[in-house]
Amino acid sequence: MTNKGMGKDRLQAGVVIRKAKESDMPAIIGNWISLMAQNYKFNPEANKHRREYVQVYERFLLKQIRGRISTVLVAEAASAAEGNPQEKAMGDGEIIGHIMLEIKKIPPVYEIEREGYVDELFVKEGFRGKKIGTMLLKEGESWARKKGMRQFGLMANVKNTRARQVYLKFGLADLTTKMIKLL
Numbered sequence: 001m002t003n004k005g006m007g008k009d010r011l012q013a014g015v016v017i018r019k020a021k022e023s024d025m026p027a028i029i030g031n032w033i034s035l036m037a038q039n040y041k042f043n044p045e046a047n048k049h050r051r052e053y054v055q056v057y058e059r060f061l062l063k064q065i066r067g068r069i070s071t072v073l074v075a076e077a078a079s080a081a082e083g084n085p086q087e088k089a090m091g092d093g094e095i096i097g098h099i100m101l102e103i104k105k106i107p108p109v110y111e112i113e114r115e116g117y118v119d120e121l122f123v124k125e126g127f128r129g130k131k132i133g134t135m136l137l138k139e140g141e142s143w144a145r146k147k148g149m150r151q152f153g154l155m156a157n158v159k160n161t162r163a164r165q166v167y168l169k170f171g172l173a174d175l176t177t178k179m180i181k182l183l
């Protein structure tokens with residue numbers, strides 16, 4: 001198995017993790033809509049979205065793809081054109097997951113001033129449990145390290161036990177719990 005760096009990493013048979021292109025946006029947006037639907041189910045009151053939420057996200061996604069201190073990586077099911085007929089069954093070039101990251105500032109009183117922060121992580125249903133989420137996290141961490149970060153963080157819904165399992169296994173630990181009260 002070859003490893004050619006962030007440009008096109010073949011990390012597991014049939015799946016390539018690579019930097020997102022603007023042409024991937026419709027697929028990423030489709031996947032993100034499923035993520036939003038899940039968040040809504042977890043907390044219907046706190047996670048009602050605006051009517052124009054997709055357009056707002058589209059602008060944000062473009063900014064994150066183009067950004068200097070942000071990135072979006074996609075997991076792409078390798079195309080059958082690459083030769084392995086079994087790969088076709090994986091989805092034939094389909095965008096089956098993504099991770100969005102940015103460098104986030106931490107209040108300047110701490111020794112560690114910035115961290116590599118995961119804005120979102122998603123793997124399509126039907127492709128879950130195959131370590132694709134973990135692969136995306138690994139590549140995200142590697143991006144943060146290359147940016148000189150010494151800390152990697154994210155927020156997880158307390159009801160999202162599956163994602164929390166993945167994060168704990170990955171080596172992330174609970175630090176704070178965000179608490180809210182609707183007014």
Ligand SMILES: CC(C)(COP(=O)(O)OP(=O)(O)OC[C@H]1O[C@@H](n2cnc3c(N)ncnc32)[C@H](O)[C@@H]1OP(=O)(O)O)[C@@H](O)C(=O)NCCC(=O)NCCS
Nearest residue numbers: 121122123128129130131132133134156157162163165166
């Ligand atoms: C969370 C998510 C990204 C994980 O991706 P994934 O590719 O399924 O995760 P992985 O296969 O890398 O994770 C493996 C670990 O997940 C856990 N896991 C796998 N299937 C699980 C299940 N059905 N229920 C609970 N935990 C499960 C196991 O601990 C597993 O480790 P193991 O294989 O060593 O036993 C994916 O489930 C997802 O997109 N969920 C919906 C969106 C979401 O919740 N995103 C996170 C927002 S914070």
